[in-house]
Amino acid sequence: MEFIPQSEEEMELRRGAWTADEDLVLMNYIALHGEGRWSSLARRAGLRRTGKSCRLRWLNYLRPDVRRGNITPEEQLLILQLHSRWGNRWSKIAQCLPGRTDNEIKNYWRTRVQKHAKHLHCDVHSKQFEDVLRHLWIPRLVERIQASSGDSPAAAGAEVPTSCDEPVNAIPESAQGGEDGSGANGCWSECGYSELGVPDFDQSIWEDEMWSMEDIWLQQQL
């Protein structure tokens, strides 16, 4: 049974946080009719929401394959690499991180990465910050990944896609411990790299360590 709003009151659009009931309605409707045609979907499902709002709610939150929780070091590494290549192309970056949404990656970048840039008193797009990423942050992430995965070259020397089906090794040589850092076969997302089961780090602990490295780096610049 489809609900077609008749009166103006029924047409009045809701905004703000979604309720559990609205979520349920949206999920049920999509389960029955599939996604797409969001504007009419919103009307027919009886949701007083814009099509855009429904689409966003589904893609960023309700979709069954959405992964939640801490961004793992592998994912962080991938984000840093892909962002250096593609810039703020969040949806494109998200395509290479299964289960992560563009919104989540964007939020990660703004809250974590830009915060570090701010602490360094430089712009995220500056050469200085690029150097920090390339020579400190990324190598540290690689070390962490190596350590936690039993020094698996597949993880530590993983390749980063230029597109999701065109892998290249994007980890800078300075960040690679051995002469042969390769071993992963193609796009991380496709080989399931981020699903290898490397445990999450306690973000605050390892980020603290990042800051001691920052001090070293700043010293080197003096």
Place this chain on the structure above:
DNA sequence: AAGAATAGCAACCGCCTTGCA
């Protein structure tokens, strides 16, 4: 213990692109 400051994240806004009549 309470208020202020900060961080994290969900959701909205506005612009651009695409598809179709």
Place this chain on the structure above:
DNA sequence: GTGCAAGGCGGTTGCTATTCT
């Protein structure tokens, strides 16, 4: 070729939880 509607994307805002003073 043009206009319109819908979808997609990046930027921004605002709310809530947490941390700090």
